[in-house]
Amino acid sequence: xxxxxxxxxxxxxxxxxxxxxxxxxxxxxxxxxxxxxxxxxxxxxxxxxxxxxxxxxxxxxxxxxxxxxxxxxxxxxxxxxxxxxxxxxxxxxxxxxxxxxxxxxxxxxxxxxxxxxxxxxxxxxxxxxxxxxxxxxxxxxxxxxxxxxxxxxxxxxxxxxxxxxxxxxxxxxxxxxxxxxxxxxxxxxxxxxxxxxxxxxxxxxxxxxxxxxxxxxxxxxxxxxxxxxxxxxxxxxxxxxxxxxxxxxxxxxxxxxxxxxxxxxxxxxxxxxxxxxxxxxxxxxxxxxxxxxxxxxxxxxxx
Amino acid sequence: xxxxxxxxxxxxxxxxxxxxxxxxxxxxxxxxxxxxxxxxxxxxxxxxxxxxxxxxxxxxxxxxxxxxxxxxxxxxxxxxxxxxxxxxxxxxxxxxxxxxxxxxxxxxxxxxxxxxxxxxxxxxxxxxxxxxxxxxxxxxxxxxxxxxxxxxxxx
Numbered sequence: 001x002x003x004x005x006x007x008x009x010x011x012x013x014x015x016x017x018x019x020x021x022x023x024x025x026x027x028x029x030x031x032x033x034x035x036x037x038x039x040x041x042x043x044x045x046x047x048x049x050x051x052x053x054x055x056x057x058x059x060x061x062x063x064x065x066x067x068x069x070x071x072x073x074x075x076x077x078x079x080x081x082x083x084x085x086x087x088x089x090x091x092x093x094x095x096x097x098x099x100x101x102x103x104x105x106x107x108x109x110x111x112x113x114x115x116x117x118x119x120x121x122x123x124x125x126x127x128x129x130x131x132x133x134x135x136x137x138x139x140x141x142x143x144x145x146x147x148x149x150x151x152x153x154x155x156x157x158x159x160x161x162x163x164x165x166x167x168x169x170x171x172x173x174x175x176x177x178x179x180x181x182x183x184x185x186x187x188x189x190x191x192x193x194x195x196x197x198x199x200x201x202x203x204x205x206x207x208x209x210x211x212x213x214x215x216x217x218x219x220x221x222x223x224x225x226x227x228x229x230x231x232x233x234x235x236x237x238x239x240x241x242x243x244x245x246x247x248x249x250x251x252x253x254x255x256x257x258x259x260x261x262x263x264x265x266x267x268x269x270x271x272x273x274x275x276x277x278x279x280x281x282x283x284x285x286x287x288x289x290x291x292x293x294x295x296x297x298x299x300x301x302x303x
Numbered sequence: 304x305x306x307x308x309x310x311x312x313x314x315x316x317x318x319x320x321x322x323x324x325x326x327x328x329x330x331x332x333x334x335x336x337x338x339x340x341x342x343x344x345x346x347x348x349x350x351x352x353x354x355x356x357x358x359x360x361x362x363x364x365x366x367x368x369x370x371x372x373x374x375x376x377x378x379x380x381x382x383x384x385x386x387x388x389x390x391x392x393x394x395x396x397x398x399x400x401x402x403x404x405x406x407x408x409x410x411x412x413x414x415x416x417x418x419x420x421x422x423x424x425x426x427x428x429x430x431x432x433x434x435x436x437x438x439x440x441x442x443x444x445x446x447x448x449x450x451x452x453x454x455x456x457x458x
Contacts, residue, residue: 008447084425106421106445125419127446191449 002300005112023293036065042095043069059291135287153179156222158188178203315351323390331383332363416454420446
């Protein structure tokens with residue numbers, strides 16, 4: 001994995017993904033290791049992001065690394081009209097690794113072609129966000145003890161949610177069953193279902209979340225965005241029916257864990273937070289360990 | 304040469320030396336001209352649309368004088384004219400006839416249909432993997448979205 005860029009979750013084999021999870025486990029036990037003290041990491045956020053950026057920065061800081069870069073395009077040379085090609089070439093000279101988020105799809109892949117150092121994609125438009133997928137896999141494995149043969153439900157916006165797409169694709173390597181809960185207008189795209197079909201795995205589609213809850217090991221909730229609907233009435237209707245409340249969990253499996261990429265708005269009621277089945281805040285913390293693992297493996301500091 | 308040629312085909316002048324691209328769907332003739340960059344050529348070229356074809360009923364044709372194309376150049380037109388025949392002419396004689404093939408990778412001349420793709424915002428050469436040839440589907444190597452024949456546009 002040394003010197004390899006991570007742009008799309010499929011860039012790494014299942015074995016490589018598992019390796020990252022194993023190393024992340026080590027970091028969870030011992031998060032403060034001063035292995036990056038000689039390294040400079042560039043963090044280029046052409047599009048602002050709070051959670052992902054802070055999680056990366058926290059991972060780098062806990063490893064003793066230095067961060068250079070910008071948190072917003074308006075404070076960078078891009079504002080002066082510099083091309084992405086030039087920005088990346090220049091930053092390559094200043095750093096050992098580039099972490100970038102950009103609003104255009106495909107920007108991270110392009111950056112990895114022109115950069116002389118590896119690139120980690122921290123989100124390129126609606127396309128890919130592979131470190132989110134890794135932390136989701138880590139959270140699933142940690143709570144279930146395995147990634148194999150699980151029943152996984154995805155609820156909410158399955159059409160536009162890139163985290164859902166990448167995670168479904170990654171879990172297709174693990175013989176899982178998929179329970180897809182969404183309003184009709186926000187069903188999982190056929191391009192993603194194609195991966196499930198290719199592996200001859202089973203998927204079930206629901207519009208009623210209550211129907212799926214008793215059957216699954218993982219319930220992955222996502223936010224439904226108002227702008228996805230042409231009819232505001234339709235949104236209001238859907239919004240309330242995809243809001244998870246604690247009393248809806250009464251007949252769920254004991255091992256069920258609820259995940260959410262966050263930020264949540266109203267799709268998980270706060271009364272769920274105190275349930276032992278709520279795992280979304282721990283999931284966010286896992287992001288730090290996974291990013292520590294990924295960075296150290298790419299820089300060849302862990303084997 | 305004259306044997307077997309229909310009167311309609313003669314509507315488009317014969318050339319002494321060069322390349323004839325035959326069996327182009329009529330509606331794709333202008334796309335072929337664009338893809339081969341003939342708009343800028345200084346060579347003489349002739350074209351015809353809605354000609355009668357024994358095999359296909361209706362066809363278009365392009366003839367370019369003193370021009371012999373590279374395979375890569377000619378394979379590009381397979382995206383809009385998958386059954387085109389490329390005929391090399393020397394001294395009014397047919398020297399070579401070959402069909403076009405849809406390539407596995409398409410670089411440079413197709414535009415990614417995704418408006419938010421980085422290739423539509425920066426000066427970047429487009430690149431696609433051809434993931435289906437029967438029902439033409441090009442997967443952008445950058446944004447990973449699939450451009451189909453229906454929404455294909457040329458640079």
